[in-house]
Amino acid sequence: MLPEQTQPLQPLPVQQRARAAAPAQESPARVRIRAVPNGTRARGFALYVGFDEDKADAAGTDLGHVVEALKRLAAEIAPGSETYAAVALAPESAGGRDIDVVRLALQDPAAVARHRQDDDQEQDRAAGVIVDISRKRLLLDNDPVGLTYKEFELLQYLVLREGRTIERAELISSLWRAGEDDVPNERTIDVHIRRLRSKLGRYEDIVRTVRGVGYRFDRHADVTIRHAGAPSPDLF
Structure with missing residues (x-):
């Protein structure tokens, strides 16, 4: 009886050999995206x-x-x-x-x-004056100045109308409501201005008196105005 003959092994095609030799690849682990708040999802x-x-x-x-x-x-x-x-x-x-x-x-x-x-x-x-409208503060040579709420409103009103002379009557009607206990008249508004200018120190002349008319804000080279992100409600 003739011995059983075995068929010679045929070589695998190149692509099949490569797949057989290569280890099984695991799917990449999902990377968690940071800073995605709850209730939202990343869109790109x-x-x-x-x-x-x-x-x-x-x-x-x-x-x-x-x-x-x-x-x-x-x-x-x-x-x-x-x-x-x-x-x-x-x-x-x-x-x-x-x-x-x-x-x-x-x-x-x-x-x-x-x-x-x-x-x-x-x-x-930087040294000088910083009128920070966005934060409602005044800095002189980097030091904060303790203005009252009305004093800052008064300064802001003039600053936002730079170069224009504002009459006393307009300041009163715009910054004080009728019936308030401390509503000034056209004479006593000068007292408020004088207090504001005293706190401005050596920069007092940025609030200039226009004799017989009212007051005006004059910007100097060492004055910086920081505006708010949105227009001030009193600026039209």
């Missing part, structure tokens, strides 16, 4: 790229090619995703890191908040 994200035209040219590419490559990558790894590219423009003199300039130019909330904080700190270090 913004990726800021700090890369100016000179750096792109040195790398042998340009911004347009980088944008298109990123769009293709997004379509490949996240089918169905939508993309939108915005170019960040900034003055040539803008210093700092590219990524910080880009975030600020595109109004990234965190970058805008930090810029405002840095700007406030820089202004606070």
Whole structure:
């Protein structure tokens, strides 16, 4: 009896060999997105790229090619995703890191908040007068001045109408309600102005008396006005 003959093993196709040799890939673990409050869900994200035209040219590419490559990558790894590219423009003199300039130019909330904080700190270090309408405070050479509520209202009213002479009657009718116990007359309004000017110290002449008419705010080079985010309710 002839011995049983076995068929020689046929080599697997290249693709099958690669699949057989490669270990089973686990699906990537889901990455939790931080700073997503309860009751909301992420609908997308913004990726800021700090890369100016000179750096792109040195790398042998340009911004347009980088944008298109990123769009293709997004379509490949996240089918169905939508993309939108915005170019960040900034003055040539803008210093700092590219990524910080880009975030600020595109109004990234965190970058805008930090810029405002840095700007406030820089202004606070400057000597002179700061009339901070947004916070209802007055600083003289970085020191807060203890104005009363009415004194600040009086200063604010003049500041918001810079360069215009305000008659005494207008100040009274705009800042005091009829029937209030301390409503001044056109003579006693001068007392309120005199108290305000005394607290302005060496800067008292920013509130100028126009003889026979009323008062006017004159800005000096060392006076800074910080306006509120929305218009003041008494500014029309």
